[in-house]
Amino acid sequence: MYATSLGDFDASSDARDQALVEAADGSQDDKAIFMSCYAVIFFGVPNRGLEISSLASMVKGQPNEQLVRDLDQNSRFLAHLHDMFYRRFIFDDSPIISIYETKTTPTVEVSLCP
8 A cells, every 4th residue: 555745645545545444444355455455655645734824825715625724734634534544554563654755845836927
């Protein structure tokens, strides 16, 4: 199982995370799939939230506005996903690996053309 950066943190990324949760709670076949997961690797996924002020102004009124709000560090949605995942992925021999950049990047800016 893997998930990638903000560009991929959309409904399909949520669906992948939700798929693990549903597999853990599902039928015997679903549980077998869940039990076959050895590790989860997150590549730059803001699963613990991010500072959204720059992004929020860019998506205001757009269909993806709620998605950006759900990525806020204090988001109840992210806290809920985190809790659901960690209550089920409790295998001592299965690592959860988070890979992320440590260099700062420029702030997102809006540029309106006349």
